[in-house]
Amino acid sequence: MRREERDLIGVREVPEDVYWGIHTLRALENFPLTGIPLSSHPELVVALAAVKEAAALAHMELGTLPGERAGAVVAACREIRAGRLHDQFVVDVFQGGAGTSANMNANEVVANRALEILGHPRGCYEHLHPNDDVNRSQSTNDAYPTAAKLALYASAGRLLDAMTVLRDAFGDRGGRFAKTVKLGRTQLQDAVPMTLGREFDAFALTVRDDAELIGLAAASLLEVNLGARRSAPGSTRTRASPGWPSPTSKPSHPCRSGPPATWWRARRASADSSVSPAPSVSSPYGCPRSATTSGCSPRAPGRASARSGCRSSRPGPASCRAR
Amino acid sequence: MTPEAVNQVCFDVIGADAAVCAAAQAGQLQLNAFEPLMVHHLLNSANRLAAACRLLAERCVTGIETDEERLRALVERSAGLATALNPVIGYQRSTSLARECRESGIPVRELAARDGLLTDGELDELLDPWRLARPCQGPTT
Numbered sequence: 519m520r521r522e523e524r525d526l527i528g529v530r531e532v533p534e535d536v537y538w539g540i541h542t543l544r545a546l547e548n549f550p551l552t553g554i555p556l557s558s559h560p561e562l563v564v565a566l567a568a569v570k571e572a573a574a575l576a577h578m579e580l581g582t583l584p585g586e587r588a589g590a591v592v593a594a595c596r597e598i599r600a601g602r603l604h605d606q607f608v609v610d611v612f613q614g615g616a617g618t619s620a621n622m623n624a625n626e627v628v629a630n631r632a633l634e635i636l637g638h639p640r641g642c643y644e645h646l647h648p649n650d651d652v653n654r655s656q657s658t659n660d661a662y663p664t665a666a667k668l669a670l671y672a673s674a675g676r677l678l679d680a681m682t683v684l685r686d687a688f689g690d691r692g693g694r695f696a697k698t699v700k701l702g703r704t705q706l707q708d709a710v711p712m713t714l715g716r717e718f719d720a721f722a723l724t725v726r727d728d729a730e731l732i733g734l735a736a737a738s739l740l741e742v743n744l745g746a747r748r749s750a751p752g753s754t755r756t757r758a759s760p761g762w763p764s765p766t767s768k769p770s771h772p773c774r775s776g777p778p779a780t781w782w783r784a785r786r787a788s789a790d791s792s793v794s795p796a797p798s799v800s801s802p803y804g805c806p807r808s809a810t811t812s813g814c815s816p817r818a819p820g821r822a823s824a825r826s827g828c829r830s831s832r833p834g835p836a837s838c839r840a841r
Numbered sequence: 842m843t844p845e846a847v848n849q850v851c852f853d854v855i856g857a858d859a860a861v862c863a864a865a866q867a868g869q870l871q872l873n874a875f876e877p878l879m880v881h882h883l884l885n886s887a888n889r890l891a892a893a894c895r896l897l898a899e900r901c902v903t904g905i906e907t908d909e910e911r912l913r914a915l916v917e918r919s920a921g922l923a924t925a926l927n928p929v930i931g932y933q934r935s936t937s938l939a940r941e942c943r944e945s946g947i948p949v950r951e952l953a954a955r956d957g958l959l960t961d962g963e964l965d966e967l968l969d970p971w972r973l974a975r976p977c978q979g980p981t982t
Contacts, residue, residue, distance in 0.1 A: 559884050611881040616874040659872055666880040673887035680894035687898035691905060699970040700912040701919050708921040711973040714907060725894075 521641045537606040537640065539626035539648065545619030549610040556607040556620050563607045564599050565668035566624040569661050569744060570652055571595035583654055587646050590632035603627055617662030624661075625652040660744050667739040674736035678729055685725040692719035843901040850893040857882035916970050922949040925967050930958050 519534035523543075530540050557563060574591040577583035583591075597603060606627045613619040625648035630640040632652070638645045646652075653661070696715035701708050861882050864875035873879075916922070923939035926949070930938075938956075942949045950968055953959050959967070966972070 554881075559881070561884060562880060611877060613877050614874065616872055617877050617880075620877065663876060666876060669880065670883055670887065673884050673891075677887045677891040677894070680891035684894040684898040684902070687902040691902060695907060697971070698907050698909055698912060699916055699974045701915050701921065708919040710921055710924055711916050711970050713974045714912070
């Protein structure tokens with residue numbers, strides 16, 4: 519079974535049982551480059567869903583998207599964030615268009631799942647449209663980079679956790695070898711004696727210092743550009759609502775506490791004082807924190823700020839062409 | 842072999858870094874169109890480094906033990922010990938000892954005692970490995 523979908527270029531058939539649509543189909547044909555699908559980066563899939571959910575919630579708050587549709591989009595996004603439908607993110611990780619294919623893949627999967635939730639068949643975009651509704655007031659060039667930053671932030675959190683494990687392992691051996699004397703070596707020759715404990719402690723410190731830099735870099739990922747402003751206000755591609763207050767850049771990120779710590783600012787802060795420079799943060803993405811001596815990454819995993827998604831499953835007319 | 846595997850992750854990340862740099866510097870005006878490559882490599886690299894850190898910690902560092910006798914023997918046979926005699930017998934004589942130690946394989950301590958440069962007691966103190974390893978802390982008590 520296949521269903522027909524239409525875009526500016528023409529009409530194409532997509533398999534009935536997939537959640538993606540015609541834009542994803544075009545991307546599959548246009549960018550057969552690595553064979554690695556977007557789903558190989560679950561963090562990115564989850565982050566794209568988080569961006570779509572944040573946008574829908576903002577629209578719900580502003581009344582710029584009908585509540586029923588927004589609720590279905592939110593519900594679909596939460597399913598994806600919980601790990602469902604990842605196999606539907608099929609576009610190649612490499613693509614032209616600065617992420618348009620990834621963004622459209624997300625829009626189509628969210629739209630079709632939301633349609634199901636609303637009781638409509640997949641592809642019946644007159645009820646809920648990938649561009650007009652799921653991507654509403656967004657552009658690839660704010661949605662995709664925002665998702666990328668969230669995904670990287672999650673990855674950085676996991677990396678910091680792992681670095682903590684490695685640092686602690688070195689530190690543990692450093693303590694154990696505190697009284698073990700060995701020869702230092704420089705230029706591949708014998709140098710003066712030292713303890714093996716100091717050598718391992720130095721490894722631990724190196725890992726800790728690197729983790730601190732990663733924590734600082736990760737903190738700068740929290741400055742996101744979501745909110746329908748790419749380069750041209752009023753750009754037709756953004757479909758920004760009149761009086762649009764960039765809602766998704768305002769309330770969306772529970773991570774945000776205080777101004778973004780840019781790299782140089784954090785560097786200067788750490789040079790100026792011994793106070794930990796990066797803001798402490800906590801988010802559903804497994805936030806890294808600035809690594810201190812007590813631990814590289816005390817993560818605070820958890821769900822996004824809970825806002826109830828209006829889940830609706832009214833049966834609707836199946837007026838779409840399917841064959 | 843674990844460190845060899847970890848090294849390969851590092852080489853991979855260094856390559857990814859080069860690709861990301863090329864993509865980042867190719868951005869034009871208001872948009873960098875090469876973000877998909879950057880995201881792909883950055884996510885891969887962060888995840889692979891995380892796996893490598895855990896692997897190194899769990900399969901290599903945790904529980905690693907030493908051969909203390911061999912470490913001590915390496916210290917005692919090292920020509921580098923002559924450095925410790927430097928403040929007492931002077932640079933010229935200590936470097937001569939180091940050279941002779943390297944050529945003959947005879948420990949610095951034996952050579953110094955043979956030449957009557959220092960007493961056994963002085964050598965004991967000056968060449969105490971624990972003291973040498975912690976020069977700031979003075980002799981052990």
